[in-house]
Amino acid sequence: MRVLGVDPGSQATGYGLIERVDGRVRHVRHGVLRPPTGADLAERLRFLHAGLLAIVQTEGPEVAVVERVFLAANPRSALVLGQARGAILASLAAGGVRVSELAARQVKKAVTGMGGADKAQMQTMVKRLLALDAPPPSDAADALALALTFAQAGPLAELAVGRGRARRRNGRRAMTALVTGRAR
């Protein structure tokens, strides 16, 4: 099963593709889509839509995972994020990919053990878990982390937010077992 994580943003949309085979996860590719800075809004959104659709059509993921939005800071930033998100989600559905959402806190917890992990910690852990040569750019690291969390927990992960310590501890152990290939 191939899982595509996507971190939508109007300036930079990160993506990260992983593959799960026989209970092990391997890195396929990651990157950041950056619309031309001089282009107008509609053209930048078209760029994101077309860019992601090309990746979906080339790589054929079964599932895409995006961050769930709880509360944006203010109406202006919510609108800007919403616009990027709208282009991205339309593109994923156009590519025939099922879309799932995960909470940022849950992803950070699953990947680093800390719900409040910062960007550098996420990059370091994603690099280590996927045995990459270098830490991915922050947007791509977040996208890979979304994909990893989904691949580890499956669709049930969507229900798992805030279920107490034992569950988090088990989740962390499961993640390490998954990426190292140890028996669960």
Place this chain on the structure above:
Amino acid sequence: MRVLGVDPGSQATGYGLIERVDGRVRHVRHGVLRPPTGADLAERLRFLHAGLLAIVQTEGPEVAVVERVFLAANPRSALVLGQARGAILASLAAGGVRVSELAARQVKKAVTGMGGADKAQMQTMVKRLLALDAPPPSDAADALALALTFAQAGPLAELAVGRGRARRRNGRRAMTALVTGRAR
């Protein structure tokens, strides 16, 4: 010149196409795109993107006009509007249409003479100006009004907000002359 007005919304996206030939405007078509209510968010956004792209490719407008967003009421509604807007704008750019924005207040003023016109007043005036048999649905009326205002004023309309009474009066006279075909 063909001008497509679009009023983006996640439940209902109105569109209205008019044509300007020899200084006169005629109605081409209008309607409302309603994504299937049972579908998930990504699928509804794909529906809007694909639906509008089909209209653009069939009708070949030179310009699309959408409402400028100043300040959404709250982050949640801004996010929802932003998502619909993102899918719509990406679609317009994918169809090769130039996208222009107009303020709602300016459109209401141009069409009804009142910046605070309500939905029913907009529907009535759009019906009258375009000599339609019946008032269009509200979302489509707003879309047609965007197209009419753009066709009347051209790209300069974007600069014309709040320029005083004389300008508004002239604008109203110009709109009536335009749609009735009287010399300006």
